Amino acid sequence: GENVEQHPSTLSVQEGDSAVIKCTYSDSASNYFPWYKQELGKGPQLIIDIRSNVGEKKDQRIAVTLNKTAKHFSLHITETQPEDSAVYFCAASKTGGFKTIFGAGTRLFVKA
Amino acid sequence: DTGVSQDPRHKITKRGQNVTFRCDPISEHNRLYWYRQTLGQGPEFLTYFQNEAQLEKSRLLSDRFSAERPKGSFSTLEIQRTEQGDSAMYLCASSLAGGVGSYEQYFGPGTRLTVT
Numbered sequence: 762g763e764n765v766e767q768h769p770s771t772l773s774v775q776e777g778d779s780a781v782i783k784c785t786y787s788d789s790a791s792n793y794f795p796w797y798k799q800e801l802g803k804g805p806q807l808i809i810d811i812r813s814n815v816g817e818k819k820d821q822r823i824a825v826t827l828n829k830t831a832k833h834f835s836l837h838i839t840e841t842q843p844e845d846s847a848v849y850f851c852a853a854s855k856t857g858g859f860k861t862i863f864g865a866g867t868r869l870f871v872k873a
Numbered sequence: 874d875t876g877v878s879q880d881p882r883h884k885i886t887k888r889g890q891n892v893t894f895r896c897d898p899i900s901e902h903n904r905l906y907w908y909r910q911t912l913g914q915g916p917e918f919l920t921y922f923q924n925e926a927q928l929e930k931s932r933l934l935s936d937r938f939s940a941e942r943p944k945g946s947f948s949t950l951e952i953q954r955t956e957q958g959d960s961a962m963y964l965c966a967s968s969l970a971g972g973v974g975s976y977e978q979y980f981g982p983g984t985r986l987t988v989t
Binding site: 804 | 906916917918928931966976978980981982
């Protein structure tokens with residue numbers, strides 16, 4: 762069935778370093794890949810997304826890359842700050858945007 | 874406040890009781906989704922509405938669960954005869970249907986259910 766795998770489950774970096782989170786998906790028909798940040802006690806917040814017609818997208822310190830052939834996509838956070846500490850989820854869905862399949866999450870710790 | 878809101882934020886109930894949660898989506902969004910999230914996991918899709926029509930249900934949504942969106946605005950999720958395994962965070966999200974931004978789902982803060 763549809764599945765999204767996410768690695769690593771925990772990531773600890775020093776403030777100012779980069780962080781990379783990787784995901785793979787199983788359904789080759791998936792064409793929309795959002796990333797969410799979830800802080801304690803809050804719902805997931807959309808931080809960046811990418812559609813299958815592009816290979817890379819950047820928004821300030823955050824970038825996402827997509828390799829449709831290999832069915833994997835990655836989140837890159839540069840110049841990490843303590844406020845980046847949270848759980849990050851990747852997800853995949855097909856045209857229409859419903860029934861989004863989420864990865865299990867990566868807990869990012871940014872040490873000051 | 875123009876975000877997705879959910880009520881209550883926390884609910885503690887005894888096994889066997891019925892509970893109902895409410896979600897108010899972003900006002901111009903005609904799609905509404907319910908997800909369940911257990912500790913250490915990502916959200917799992919439960920069901921989705923376009924306007925008042927419930928268009929898809931996950932097999933996770935047993936017959937004890939029912940969701941409605943009677944006027945295409947707010948939605949309710951009811952769980953009958955709650956079980957301890959129902960303890961989770963129930964998340965609601967909304968999005969537009971069609972056009973720019975139609976894929977983007979915006980989540981509410983969730984309702985945390987504890988069944989004792």
